[in-house]
Amino acid sequence: GAVVSQHPSRVICKSGTSVKIECRSLDFQATTMFWYRQFPKQSLMLMATSNEGSKATYEQGVEKDKFLINHASLTLSTLTVTSAHPEDSSFYICSARRVSTDTQYFGPGTRLTVL
Amino acid sequence: EDKVVQSPLSLVVHEGDTVTLNCSYEVTNFRSLLWYKQEKKAPTFLFMLTSSGIEKKSGRLSSILDKKELFSILNITATQTGDSAVYLCAVVPYNNNDMRFGAGTRLTVKP
Numbered sequence: 033g034a035v036v037s038q039h040p041s042r043v044i045c046k047s048g049t050s051v052k053i054e055c056r057s058l059d060f061q062a063t064t065m066f067w068y069r070q071f072p073k074q075s076l077m078l079m080a081t082s083n084e085g086s087k088a089t090y091e092q093g094v095e096k097d098k099f100l101i102n103h104a105s106l107t108l109s110t111l112t113v114t115s116a117h118p119e120d121s122s123f124y125i126c127s128a129r130r131v132s133t134d135t136q137y138f139g140p141g142t143r144l145t146v147l
Numbered sequence: 148e149d150k151v152v153q154s155p156l157s158l159v160v161h162e163g164d165t166v167t168l169n170c171s172y173e174v175t176n177f178r179s180l181l182w183y184k185q186e187k188k189a190p191t192f193l194f195m196l197t198s199s200g201i202e203k204k205s206g207r208l209s210s211i212l213d214k215k216e217l218f219s220i221l222n223i224t225a226t227q228t229g230d231s232a233v234y235l236c237a238v239v240p241y242n243n244n245d246m247r248f249g250a251g252t253r254l255t256v257k258p
Contacts, residue, residue, distance in 0.1 A: 034192075038189075066246075073253075074250070075235060075248045075249065075250045075251050076190070076235070076248050078246070078247075078248075125189045125190075127189075134178060134179045134181065134195060134197075134239045135181065135192060135195055136181075136192075136246060137192060138183075138189035138190050138191070138192075139189055140188050140189050141188050141189045
């Protein structure tokens with residue numbers, strides 16, 4: 033058990049467009065989901081914590097109007113990169129925390145390339 | 148400020164060698180420490196440690212936590228080329244939802 037899916041796995045878009053990434057916990061409920069960003073050969077940087085039914089908590093330096101997060105249900109969180117620019121190109125990974133445990137299970141990641 | 152420091156940052160060994168990866172931390176209200184393995188895509192869970200001195204094992208991998216000295220080690224015995232990956236250590240504090248990751252140790256196992 034504990035499978036997390038992410039869609040799409042890869043997206044290439046033009047500068048100025050918006051991109052939505054979905055993160056789903058397939059076989060468990062997750063009241064909390066996390067969005068990370070990873071640059072090449074670097075560790076994961078937490079962007080925001082998403083709680084079901086409430087507003088996301090953003091890390092310092094992450095623009096909430098640019099990275100819109102919605103946690104609509106116990107199994108789905110979405111990240112929308114609005115008006116994407118080339119500097120937003122990165123590997124975005126979500127994770128879901130199983131209720132009443134500390135273990136986070138990661139999705140396979142989404143590679144975003146903005147031209 | 149919470150800190151998680153992993154060492155070494157990179158390591159190259161030959162198949163059959165044993166390696167020890169280190170993770171030290173400074174976290175307010177520590178709750179647990181987790182180890183992940185990251186190959187080409189997202190990290191996969193290895194171990195979660197909450198108590199000092201209790202070794203967790205899975206095949207050739209084992210890990211232990213020392214809450215007094217604020218560190219953990221991940222051991223891999225009889226390494227194989229498939230062990231090549233980045234190994235990430237993360238800590239979870241109380242009253243907080245998120246994990247703080249170390250920079251990772253990039254392990255390369257040569258045939």
